[in-house]
Amino acid sequence: MNEDEFLNQVFEKVHSYLDNTGAIVEFIDQSSLRRTSDLKLPLEGLGLEKVLSDLDYYLSKCVNTAHPGFMNPFWGGLNSAAFVGEIIASLTNTSMYTFELAPLATLIEQALIKRMSELVGYPDGNGTLTTGGSNGNMLGMMCGRYRADPLGQRRGFDGTKLAVYVSEESHYSVMMSANVLGIGFDNVIKIPCDADGRMRSEKLQEEIDRSRREGFTPVCVVATSGTTVRGAFDPIKKIADICSAEDIWLHVDAAWGGSCLFSSNHRSLMEGIELADSVCWDAHKMMGIPMICSAFLIKDPKILRKICSHTNIGHYLFQDEAENVDLGRTSLQCGRRNDALKLFFAWREIGDAGWAKIVDDYMDLAAYFEKQIISHPNLELASSRQWTNLCLRYTNTEVDLDQLNTEVRKRIMRRGKFMISKSTLNGQTILRPVISNPMVSRASLDELIGEINSTADDIIRGIPQR
Ligand SMILES: Cc1ncc(COP(=O)(O)O)c(C=O)c1O
Structure with missing residues (x-):
């Protein structure tokens, strides 16, 4: 052949x-x-x-993952323009480290970073595409560590007296980054959340005061815009005021929630984002770009260059005349995929207005779903909703609800019509579908409610898996 x-x-x-x-x-x-x-x-x-x-x-x-019942992780569906960008990136198989090897791709990535920085409110910002929100969070924490101790880059760090602050509902990548950066799990201070899952800023202040008294140097606060389980948005403005007064780097993990910035209806969820020092934002989540496509954005571009410094031994790669356009100088990677092209093609197809419509449509669907859950006699909303995460439980029975909801999910998954996540909230097992898939409709949400109910009913009546 x-x-x-x-x-x-x-x-x-x-x-x-x-x-x-x-x-x-x-x-x-x-x-x-x-x-x-x-x-x-x-x-x-x-x-x-x-x-x-x-x-x-x-x-x-x-x-x-393009099935209308796919509501488990934070993405779904197929974006044709982006799919083509993905294929062409492989076809042309370049690496993003130098302009010489990736001329137009470099300019495309720069254009995307510039536009996303503007949306965040960094007119002079810069950034890089990364391997994901986890990596973006690490870069943010690395910037904070650099600002607190610029000489450590050369001398090495003793992270045992450095502290990072996150909400107790933040993503686990902050813990992994603390490990990588030598800060240590124990020095990641978990700040309690309010009843809706948002970081309590007064508790943040208390913890910063306490760590200073104990001889720690606070290096970074990581606020979350769109937490993994509840989709909660931390109060950035209040947190930024504290960080500014305390001279602490503020990084915002907007891996999941960053797309709200397109929507005039929902942008206020991230009010104050321009006050943060850095942000990560996954285009491979709500924007539906195929994995991986994730931006790290920074207000002061100098710091990104500093933390990505490699002591200039890559002389065979980086030619002086292209110093300002060689993206390898603002990335922790050497060889790097062209993740820009797929986002560029998708953006060219639908524009800012198209992204805003996606966000608004998903939020409308989430509001519809929320209403159906609240009005259903057998279901309970386990947390208020801010984004498109829905936390719910089947409750209308005397049997153990944690076991029942766990079994409901297991059976639903095995049947293959829906895929949803399960989590723990306030010590209780909950079901957590999310809406981030263009195939999801009111009809599929109605069907999901029917599926949860009939499955729970089967379990309660002792009927085996169908
Ligand atoms: C809030 C939050 N931050 C960061 C991440 C990690 O993103 P990535 O999977 O792109 O590394 C996730 C993943 O779901 C997330 O929910």
């Missing part, structure tokens, strides 16, 4: 995959999947025909 025939057949398969209206995934447990899948790496190659049949098999076992 020649390459042309091969690629034609691949694109036919892509089309039929997109037309797939079957289950989200055929549930197979790990050991069965391992046993029944051919994972051998052959000594002699098997040819492109084999790759085609491997492709069929792979697609048949994938989770269909």
Whole structure:
């Protein structure tokens, strides 16, 4: 088989995959999947025909993230323009470190970073595309550490007396970053939240005072815009006032909630964001760009260059004349994928207005869903809603509700019509669907409510999994 025939057949398969209206995934447990899948790496190659049949098999076992019942993580659906950007990025296979190797791609990434910085409120800001919000949070904390101790970069850090502050509902990547940066889990101070899951700023002040008394140097506050479980938005303005008075770096984890900045109706959720020193924002979440596409944005571009310094030993790569456009000088990576093109194509297709409509539509759907939950006799909203996360529980029974809701989710997942997440809130097991998939509609939300109810009913009546 020649390459042309091969690629034609691949694109036919892509089309039929997109037309797939079957289950989200055929549930197979790990050991069965391992046993029944051919994972051998052959000594002699098997040819492109084999790759085609491997492709069929792979697609048949994938989770269909563009299914209308896919409401588990923070993304879903297929953005065609971005999909093409992804393919072309592979086709042209460059690396983003130098202008020389990625001329137009460099300018495209710069244009995206500039526009996203403007939306945040950093007219002179800069940034970089990263491997995700986790990495963006680490960069933010690294900037804070640099500002608190600029010489540490050369000398090394003793992080045991550095402190970072986050809400108790923040993402786990802050803990991982504390490990990577030598700050340590114990020096990440968890600030209590209010009843709606927002960081309590007066508690932040108390904790900063306490750590100073104990001889710690506060290096960074990480506020969250769109927490993972509840979708809560920390009060940035109040937190920024404290950080400014205390001279502490303020990083905002807007990996999930950053897209609200497009919408005049919902932008106020991040009021005060221009006061933060840095922000991360995932375009691979609500904006539906294929994984990975994530921006780290910074108000003072000098600091990003400083923390990405490599002591100038990459002389074979970086040519002096391109110093200001070589993106490798503002990234922690050396080789780096072109994640800009897919976002650029998608943005060109729909513009700011298109992004705003996506946010508004998802928020309208979330409001509709919330109303249906509140008015349903068997369901309870487990937390107030700020974003498109819905925290709910089936409650109308005497049986153990944690066990029941856990079993409801398990059965729903196995049936393959819906995929939703489960979490713990205030010590209770909750179900947490999110709306971040263009295929979700009022009809699919109604159907989900029906599915939760009928599944709970089966469990209560002792009927086995259907
Ligand atoms: C609030 C928040 N921050 C950061 C992240 C990590 O983002 P990424 O998966 O892009 O590393 C997540 C992931 O869901 C998140 O919910």
